[in-house]
Amino acid sequence: MGFWDGETCEYCGGKIVEKRVTLHRKIKKKYVIVEDVPAGVCSECGTRYYAANVLETVEANIRGGRAKARREIVVPVYSA
Ligand SMILES: [Zn+2]
Numbered sequence: 001m002g003f004w005d006g007e008t009c010e011y012c013g014g015k016i017v018e019k020r021v022t023l024h025r026k027i028k029k030k031y032v033i034v035e036d037v038p039a040g041v042c043s044e045c046g047t048r049y050y051a052a053n054v055l056e057t058v059e060a061n062i063r064g065g066r067a068k069a070r071r072e073i074v075v076p077v078y079s080a
Contacts, residue, residue, distance in 0.1 A: 003051060004040035014044025021048060023055075027062050031075065034058055 007016040019041045023034040037058065040049040061067035 003038075004049070007040060007049075009042035009045060009047055011047055012042065012045045014042045016040040016049060017043050023058075025059065025062075027059060032062060032069075033073070034062075035070075 002018045004016045004018045008014065009016060017040070019039060020036045021039045021041065023037050025032050025034060037050070038054060040051075041047070042049075058067070
């Protein structure tokens with residue numbers, strides 16, 4: 001039994017399946033990428049749902065320095 005079993009999308013009514021997704025967050029004025037975040041993803045429209053405590057825990061660990069970056073990448077920035 002997964003966390004999202006039986007849940008349906010609030011937008012389209014599609015079935016929600018659990019997947020690991022990659023998140024982009026801005027923490028302490030730095031953009032960070034968080035991989036392997038468990039999320040519920042609508043199988044119809046792709047809307048992502050997160051358990052509230054997942055995001056809070058991830059962010060708190062990064063802010064508090066308890067999470068160590070696996071690797072660093074350089075992100076190109078463009079302007080229009
Ligand atoms: Zn949907």
